[in-house]
Amino acid sequence: MRMIIDGRVVTAEKGRTILEVARENGFDIPSLCYHAGVESWGGCRLCLVEISKTSRPDRSELVVSCIYEAEDGLSIKTASPKVIEARRDVLEMLMARAPESAVVRELGYKYGIIETAYVKRENADKCIMCGICTRVCEVMGPAAITLAGRGGERVVTPPYGEAEDCIGCLACAQSCPTGAIEFSETPDERSIWGRTFKRMRCKLCNAPMLPKEQVNFVANKSGLSPLYFEVCDSCRKKQSAKTFARLVS
């Protein structure tokens, strides 16, 4: 099927979203809550675009492009005055929500917002409630963190504050667009969500690897033996080389 994005005709497959198609064709649509590895949920509202259908070309509406599926004959504007205004509104609110976040601030500057008109949240962290972390944790498997509370009280937290199911993979922290999740990683330990995980060591070279909890979880989920995870990648590579050398001589 074909769509028109900012006056250019693009082809799209069924089931793809406007955001994916537009980005593949080089259009710049900002987003914070979109992550290709997890299901989109239209949380941050930054990827708003203006669409009009062939049946009603005189009428246009704003839709969230990360969850709006491509349709034949759709005409899309990614940066019309209406879109820019809506994005500015969203950014002003985000800047009040997370004034410490450099990513949000820079996006704001890009849209000409130096200072938000809203009252800034007190003692604010960098979290913008985009939910990438909770969705990442869900797709990883443990679903150890969740969004809890309502309105201004909404927080990302393990259920009842205890990260029992956390496996210490740090995927949530590393996928966070604003770097809001605090964690630490040393050769011995990983700390996140109030828990500390001891890291396993390579059997051969003693290099630090994944925590035991993650290994057990991943092995269990994928059906691979935990023995797969006992040696680090560079020792494995050396072992492979040795085996191949033996095989050819």
Add this chain to the structure above:
Amino acid sequence: MRKRLIVTPERCVNCRSCEVACSFTHAGEANKPAVTRIRVYTFSEERNVPVTCLQCEEAACMTVCPTGALSRNPETLAVDYNEEKCIRCKSCVYACPFGNCHFDAAYLHIAKCDLCGGDPACARFCPSGALVFDTQPPKGEINREDAPKIRMKFTLPVP
């Protein structure tokens, strides 16, 4: 028949052009050993083994990947890495039984052979035929005594 990356360790002369070609193709830098997806291990003058991803049929890295960031490319049959889908859990790094997935701390992503999308640079730059991208392994013996000469081709003259 489909083209494959055929590694013939007997022919390898340890010139390491493949490593340079690989890191240049994937990172635009030739002197970054950390980003190369192929590595030559040397055991003696005549026993050099280039090791790179085997693109396993039942790939452990693909099995453990929770988001589908590692998936089979239907054209090249390589296990391709999609950086955007990756959540950096690093499960694949330790799941690979051959150690051919590694985490690149400089670029914060997984470094893994993708056969350069169907024209591997390592094979293009391999002077001795140890790495070829073809349906058949190269024919003819390589003369071991020529190895230093071939290597010299890749050594810059000292000013």
